[in-house]
Amino acid sequence: MNGSEVSGPGGDASVREGGAAALPQDPAFLASLASSLLASSPPAQSRLTTNPLTASPLDGGGAVLVYVDRDHVLRHADLRFAAVLDAEPADLVGHPLSDFDHPAIATLRTAIETVGQSPSRWSVPLDCLTAGRDGRRSILSGSVLAHRDADGETVGYLGTFHQTGDPDRIAEFVTCRDTFIATLLDAAVDGIIVSDRSGIIRSINRACCQMFGYDEGELVGRNMTILMPPPFSRDHNRYIDSYVKTDRARIIGIGRDTLGQRKDGTVFPIHLSVGQARLGEEMTFVGIIRDISDRLAAEQRATYLARHDPLTGVLTRTAFLEDCEALFAEHGTADGEAAGAGLFALFSLDVDQFSDVNEAFGFHVGDAALKAMVSRVMEVLPPNTIVCRIAADEFAALSRVTDGEHARTLAGVLHDRLTASIYADRHWVRLRLSVGAAVQDESVSTLEDMNAKAKLALQAVQHNGGNAVCFYTPEMAAAATRRMLLTMHLTHAIERNELHLVYQPIVDRHGRVRSAEALLRWSHHALGPVSPGEFIPVAEESGLIVPITDWVLATAVGQMSQWEDEGVLPDRVFLNISGQQFLRGNLTLRLEELLGRHPSLRSHLGLEITEQAAVRDLKVAVRTLGELADLGIQAAIDDFGSGYSSLSYVQQLPVAKLKIDRAFIIDVPDNPKNNALVRAAVGMAHGLGLTTVAEGVETAEQRDFLVSVGCDLMQGYFFGRPMAPEALADLLRGQGASSLG
Missing domain, CATH: 3.30.450.20 (PAS domain)
Structure with a gap:
């Protein structure tokens, strides 16, 4: 060769x-x-x-x-x-x-x-x-x-x-044996199946095998109905025959969501797109399959979250209104009531001072407490109650009740259960809860009607200190209207010169005026005099208390300057500071600005803050009071005993005086328990080096008792009502004249 x-x-x-x-x-x-x-x-x-x-x-x-x-x-x-x-x-x-x-x-x-x-x-x-x-x-x-x-x-x-030119062999080669095509198909994330006209699988890629749990050899040559659950597997051949005969697409050329069946029998959602191809004279179908389990789960999760609170699992406010309105439309009519379907009761729940729980224990404990609280709501209220979370610590529940008495019983049990100790994330927590409730009557036609009444009841219980249950009464609507009216007029009270200060003397055990407390008064041109007990809460709720307090500071400093010029300035003039103003962080700067023109008044100015304001943010309170002390401004704890009354925080605060709340003074010396409490408060204050001031002294017997237990200063109608600046000046002049005489 x-x-x-x-x-x-x-x-x-x-x-x-x-x-x-x-x-x-x-x-x-x-x-x-x-x-x-x-x-x-x-x-x-x-x-x-x-x-x-x-x-x-x-x-x-x-x-x-x-x-x-x-x-x-x-x-x-x-x-x-x-x-x-x-x-x-x-x-x-x-x-x-x-x-x-x-x-x-x-x-x-x-x-x-x-x-x-x-x-x-x-x-x-x-x-x-x-x-x-x-x-x-x-x-x-x-x-x-x-x-x-x-x-x-x-x-x-x-x-x-x-x-060979055999179409079957050519189709097999193209779909199964071409290296490039096989690599391309196996690289695809979606499952790809090639079948002939009779539905026999000629080729299948790796992703499809993994999706359905088969090996390639188990599928090639089998009818593709093996991958379909009934009734799809039963109807598949009929659909293909119909398409071949009529050329009307049922699946061909149309992507749609359907179901697939794995080797282990589990059925799962898929998106199927089918296309037609011809290899020679042979009709071939190519199916592209995507497992949409994750997509559907995400969609279901998004739908769930759109209607449910992610923390507690109860409905959102919007979903609650939708479901309740539908329930009202179906059952909330007079006919339904007459048929014995019962009444609706709406409970509005608000956790009082919930931020304290988060600050004291952390948000994880607060979250656990809220979830436990919702579980208790479900336990107490009747089945089929609809519950929603309106805000961070506010919830609502719509229940079926037989009558108003049934609703009151449920509300009482609910409050007792929710205010009992909760073990939340290794901490014992006790919640304070305000409950406002409204029961369906002839004046209620929609959920919004009931919700408005329940909210009014909730506001009423919160105005009275909270942590209680209150049912709606018609008088509450009038009170709400009154608060709205006061808010509107109070907004313009400063510019209309409707506010003024009066001063109540504070005397020592000998009856001599040592200091005075400035008290705010509001006299409206149409409403007349408005009680501080009525407009101060309105000012605090609306945020108007901040500009009003600023006006009080400026007005009091101006009056003190005038008294100083006249020679009748008391040792101290105390001003009440709201918690909002105290914790804003700019109180010291504002006082420095006001006293910059009157430096001699620093040693004559005093501020009174409540226990609640002091302990709401103890760190800020300690810092602010320290800054005030550096300016020479004296601070006093007002209404001591009405709130927390804890030595653990009192000893941390740089204050000079404790003012014992009038609630303990009113029954002395006739009430032995109050007598003991006053003695204890005086002894504790003196032990800490603090001066005591008793508020609300109205009788000589009260005065004598307070003197006997060592109370340093007293304040009340017995010594003088709140008076105009000129009257206090006259009182101090007369006191000075008598001492000279």
Whole structure:
């Protein structure tokens, strides 16, 4: 075979350019060559006979033959192989493979390189999709065998193939055996299935196998209904038949959400898109499948959160109103009541001073307490009660009750249960709870009517100190209207010059005036005098207390300056400071500004703050009081005993006086318990180096008792009512004159 001329059976020879000899095209020779190659292969491949005329693997016709030498030069190509390239054998023989740009040649080169790189490998399978000039596609399928001499040196390569135009084989190749397409399909995140017209799965990618829990071998060749739960699996073939016959799309070309079934039987939501393709005459369907379990779960979660509070799980305010209005429309009519359906009761719940729980224990404890509270609400109120969270610490509940008495009983039990100790995240917590309630009557036609009444009841209980239950009464509407009216007019009280200060004397045990307390009064041109007990809470709720307090500070300093000029300035003039003003952080700066023009008044100014304001933010209170002390301004705890009354905070506050609340003075000396409390308060204050002031002294017996227990100063109607600045000045002048006399 390495001579310059090779003779065949017919005695002819073929010599190519450059002296390279072409292999004879005698089939017997090629059969012998193939047989010898196979005979020299490993035992697994040596069972073929060497008789080229009786049992050659090339027998039977239809074989496509090509021979390539070790230098990758074509030495033989039969007519069939040349036809694959739309060429003649003479156009191919003698040319290196690199001269041709054709899928069959590229696949052949790859196979030759693969078998040539491994001396122990004898053959490599070859599959190639080709297309002729007429556009008809076919598959070239077979193998490339290494032709080696006795020493194992590779002499060349023999390719033996079969060519087929079978559409089934072509479809199988395209969908299953094309390396690029297989890689592309397996790279897809979505599941991809290719099936024939009858629904038999021809190809499936890795993502789809993982999605449904099968191996590829378990699905290829099976009907795709294996991936469908009933009734989809039952109706699938009918849908396909209908589409093929009528060309009306039911699934084809339309993406939709449906259900799939895994190997273990579990059913899960999928999005399915199906497209149609044709391979030759064969109809093929390609399905793209996406598992939408996470998407649906996220949508359901978003829908849930749109209607439910994420912490407690109860409804949001909007969802509560929607559900309750629907319930009202269905059952809340007079006919429903007459039929024995009962009445509705709406409970409005507000946790008093809930911020204290968060500040004392942390938000995690506060959250745990709220969740426990909601659980208790569900335990106490009747089944089918609708509960919602309106704000951070405010809730509402709509329940069915038999009558008003039933509603009152439920409210009492609910308050007792919710104010009992709660074990929240390793801490015991007791909540203070205000409950406002309204029961359905003839004046109630919508939920908003009931809600307005329940809110009025809640406001009423909070105005009275909170931590109690209050049911709506018609008088509450009038009170709410009055508060709104006061708020509106109070907004303009300063600019209309309707506010003024009066001063109540504070005396020592000998009855001499030592200091005075400035008290705010409001006289409206139409409403007349308005009680401080009425307008001060309104000012605090509306935020107007801040500018009003600022006006009080400026007015009092101005009056003190005038008294100083007249020589009748008391030792101290005390002003009441609201908690909002005290905790805002700019009180010291404001006083420095006011006293900058009157530095001598610093030692004559005093401020009174309530216990609640002092302990609301103890750190800020200590800092602010320290700054005031540095300015020479004295501070006093007002209404001591009415709130927390804890030595643990009193000893931390840089104050000079404790004012004992009038509630303890009113019954002395007749009430032994109050007597003991006053003695204890005086003794405690003196132990801390503080001066005591008793408020609300109205009788001589009260005065004598307070003197006997060592109370330092007293204040009350017995010594003088709140009076105009001129009257207090006259009182001090008279006191000075009598001392001179």
